[in-house]
Amino acid sequence: MLYAQLITLFPEFFASALGCSIPKRAQEKGLVRIRFVQMRDFATDKHRSVDDRPFGGGPGMVLKPDVVVAAMRAARMEDPYTRVVLLSPEGDPFNQRKAQTYAGLSGITLVCGRYEGFDARIYAHADEVLSVGPYVLSGGEPAALVVLDAIIRLLPGALGDPESARWESFGEEACDWPQFTRPVAFEGHLVPRVLRSGNHAAIAAWRRRQARRRAKGACA
Numbered sequence: 001m002l003y004a005q006l007i008t009l010f011p012e013f014f015a016s017a018l019g020c021s022i023p024k025r026a027q028e029k030g031l032v033r034i035r036f037v038q039m040r041d042f043a044t045d046k047h048r049s050v051d052d053r054p055f056g057g058g059p060g061m062v063l064k065p066d067v068v069v070a071a072m073r074a075a076r077m078e079d080p081y082t083r084v085v086l087l088s089p090e091g092d093p094f095n096q097r098k099a100q101t102y103a104g105l106s107g108i109t110l111v112c113g114r115y116e117g118f119d120a121r122i123y124a125h126a127d128e129v130l131s132v133g134p135y136v137l138s139g140g141e142p143a144a145l146v147v148l149d150a151i152i153r154l155l156p157g158a159l160g161d162p163e164s165a166r167w168e169s170f171g172e173e174a175c176d177w178p179q180f181t182r183p184v185a186f187e188g189h190l191v192p193r194v195l196r197s198g199n200h201a202a203i204a205a206w207r208r209r210q211a212r213r214r215a216k217g218a219c220a
Contacts, residue, residue, distance in 0.1 A: 002032045003035070003079050003106060004032055004035070004109075004110070004151075005037055005082060006037065008112040013142075013145075014034075014036070018034060022149075026152045026157075032152055037075055039063075039067060042067045042070035050063060050064060050068075051063050051114070061115040072126070073125075079109075081105075083105055084109045086111045086122065086123060086128070089131050092129065092131065093131055093132075094132045094146070098130070099151050100154055102151045110144040112140030113140040114140070175211050175215045177206075180192070184196065
């Protein structure tokens with residue numbers, strides 16, 4: 001079982017996505033346990049402040065190191081074996097290989113940023129800094145959801161067909177091949193004849209060629 005902890009200011013953000021489809025079934029099967037850590041619970045002033053103005057001036061607010069590090073330490077106390085991952089645009093890029101690595105862990109903690117980001121002193125307390133892409137989000141919650149969903153579907157038993165995770169895009173370091181279903185003819189376009197041939201060897205060869213072709217393009 002994977003024990004996933006999410007350090008966030010907005011636990012409610014995850015309710016819909018984690019309450020349906022594969023994440024929901026994985027939780028019901030006991031494949032993953034998800035715990036939310038409310039960052040604001042670790043604020044020390046009467047206003048429960050989690051951010052403050054940046055030194056040197058500038059727009060926005062910065063997440064305070066005392067609050068965030070206290071939340072990270074609480075996650076480690078809950079699970080001493082957890083891997084604490086700070087979500088930030090300047091982190092290492094997330095990919096399928098990392099998802100596979102995380103799926104093999106017993107515990108992972110995803111730390112969601114907000115506002116203008118983290119005080120720089122927080123980074124030293126994480127095991128890893130991770131980015132889901134070279135762009136800025138309103139907060140780390142969407143990024144955490146992407147990472148968690150990618151992990152959950154790799155857990156043994158999470159998918160109805162265990163071969164699905166192996167053959168999906170990037171699972172074999174290649175892109176997926178084009179997929180088709182009924183009807184055979186749609187607005188003048190036909191499903192390729194080879195896919196209707198019943199020749200499994202020919203189908204497998206066609207799929208490999210198509211996947212390699214895609215890998216040289218957008219998926220490269």
